[in-house]
Amino acid sequence: MxxxxxxxxxxxxxxxxxxxxxxxxxxxxxxxxxxxxxxxxxxxxxxxxxxxxxxxxxxxxxASSKAELLLMVMNEQMRLTTRLGVAESTDAASPNDAIMALLQPQIHLSLAFPENTAVYQREILFGTEQGRYRTEALARISELEDAVGNILARFAQTHRIRKDIDLNGAARTVFSTLHMELIRVSLGRQDPQTLTATLASHIDVLLLGILDPE
Amino acid sequence: MxxxxxxxxxxxxxxxxxxxxxxxxxxxxxxxxxxxxxxxxxxxxxxxxxxxxxxxxxxxxxASSKAELLLMVMNEQMRLTTRLGVAESTDAASPNDAIMALLQPQIHLSLAFPENTAVYQREILFGTEQGRYRTEALARISELEDAVGNILARFAQTHRIRKDIDLNGAARTVFSTLHMELIRVSLGRQDPQTLTATLASHIDVLLLGILDPE
DNA sequence: GCTCATTTAGGAGCGTACTCCGTATGCTAG
DNA sequence: CTAGCATACGGAGTACGCTCCTAAATGAGC
Structure with missing residues (x-):
């Protein structure tokens, strides 16, 4: 034996x-x-x-479900955009620019395939099965969230920040907005043009909001 | 004839x-x-x-679908919580308190029925059919969003606000966070305890972030 | 090559949301 | 009261995602 x-x-x-x-x-x-x-x-x-x-x-x-089939396909595309975003965010002047550069490729991909993006978002958010491809997708998103968290952390080292602020929580609100705006746009409820502006504005407000008002 | x-x-x-x-x-x-x-x-x-x-x-x-059946049921509950929230938000001291008072009953309801809440959120966000009950649900949420927008507008009248800020957009980010946190909690991915704190913190940062830094 | 154990293949079958259409029921006119 | 019409009802039937179980393929030991 x-x-x-x-x-x-x-x-x-x-x-x-x-x-x-x-x-x-x-x-x-x-x-x-x-x-x-x-x-x-x-x-x-x-x-x-x-x-x-x-x-x-x-x-x-x-693939354990039809949805997993889609995730299998989308993950492959996300793999490229993530790498691209991480690369481009490194040489950005401001944190705003860095975050936007990081997310831009994802946004671009999403706008190219609206219906699939909607299903992708739905499965990310509401899926319960612990399939291989869903796990991979979640990992990829966590990566991005961490990247945003790091950008904020770097910002915090060069500025006076309010004490009780949870930077990871702040990073999550950025993703909340990103998710929701992607959903709106991919289902045709909102003009794609506005997406970037909305997101940039949120980040803008966020950065000001976490500063210590001396 | x-x-x-x-x-x-x-x-x-x-x-x-x-x-x-x-x-x-x-x-x-x-x-x-x-x-x-x-x-x-x-x-x-x-x-x-x-x-x-x-x-x-x-x-x-x-009811044109199983999901609409659920919306039919949930709408009725939401009708009460919305009224309650609006009433309680009027005599709040700060805008933070007002928004939180407004949303508290909804949150409470959501935590009481996690699974149904998850489906409710899913249908709100991703539903495509234009059924009677879905329309009603969306209207109810718009109401709340407008209420938050109004609270922010009142705040803007008593404080110096940065020029280029879209208050309705700001209100939407609050709901983005609310939606996402409700999803996380209702699917058991996050401790319900943290929900209120996260949301309050988001509002806190938001209010500071839209102030004009003279 | 032959036998046995283990992994992989695949299609008939199942559960369930939803539809279609023949039947029943209520309304109105004369 | 009756006839004719419009509307509502309901269950057999359908589509589709997914499972289950038998059969086939592969590799290991001899």
Whole structure:
């Protein structure tokens, strides 16, 4: 028994691993094409399964729900925008600029795919299942929140700040506004033009509001 | 022809109107009892129909979806809390107190029914159907937002305020935070205790942030 | 190569929100 | 009271996300 335990080390080069990888790839491509082509709601899991040439049962072995399929696709896009945002925020003059530079790529992506963004936001906020892709999405957002928190912390080192202020809490309010504005815009309830201005204004007020009024 | 047009005035005393009213009442009570008794997700529309003693087809003539059924129930509760909040906010000393007094009853209600609140928030934010009860819910929230806007406007009259500040936009950020915190708490991701403090702090920062720093 | 154990595949089947349309009920005119 | 019309009712049927269980594929030991 113990001798076979050694073979538990995952071998990635077997037929099995390759098949799995292939199927995952096909499913990813099918979901990606369908979701970005026609919106989330008009795509059925049957369609994805057929296009990926797998059974429906198989599909749900690779993503535990239809929503997870979307997260799988969106995460990949978010991976790029996050990296981009972090990079661009480093050489910003003011904290306002830094935060806006950080978030700009996410906003841009969101505006490009409104319906998928709405579902993405919905699943982030209201999803209960602890699937692989949802976990990844949450991690990515936490990253961004921490980045904003760090920018605020740096600001706090060069300015007199009110004592009882929780900087992480402050960072969260920025994201509350971001989430809500993204939802509004992605569902067509608000002009995309206003989003950036609203967010910038919130940050502006926030920075002034946390200063110690001597 | 024109003479019959007079009869278009809705007569509320016919058998028909009474039947309709009765059914509506039964459906309301059934939905109310089931949703508050066990959570939203474990209630099926069949159950509601049976308990109300109507067919499923009939049920969907009175509420266009399961979510609308919940909104129907929650709206009624919100009607009371809104009135209460508005009343209590009038004799508050500071704008902070006024806003918090305004929102306290809503928060209290939300904490009492976490699961239903989560669904309520989800439908408010992401619902697309233009059902009767959703419209009503949105109107109720607009009311509250306007009330916050008014409190800020009064504050602006007795203090020097930065020029380029949009008070309604500022009011919206308060609600962004409120929505997000309610979601977090109602899904059990955050301690209910912190909600009020977080919100109060946001308002605090906001009020300082919109002041003109001479 | 052969056998056995374990992992993976997939499609028939299920639960549930919602619809469709034939039937019943109430209203109005004559 | 009756006929004709409009409205309301309700349950069989549908769509779709997801599960369950049998069968197939793979790899290990000999």
């Amino acid at each position: 113990e001798s076979t335990a050694d073979s538990r080390v995952p071998v990635l080069n077997g037929r099995r691993a390759r098949n799995k990888h292939d199927k995952h790839q096909r499913i990813f491509e099918a979901a990606s094409a369908l979701f970005t082509g026609q919106g989330y709601s008009s795509v059925t899991t049957q369609m994805v399964a057929e296009r990926a040439d797998v059974g429906t049962g198989t599909l749900f072995r690779y | 024109e003479s019959t047009a007079d009869s278009r005035v809705p007569v509320l005393n016919g058998r028909r109107a009474r039947n309709k009213h009765d059914k509506h009442q039964r459906i309301f009570e059934a939905a109310s009892a089931l949703f508050t008794g066990q959570g939203y997700s474990s209630v099926t529309t069949q159950m509601v129909a049976e308990r109300a003693d109507v067919g499923t087809g009939t049920l969907f003539r009175y």
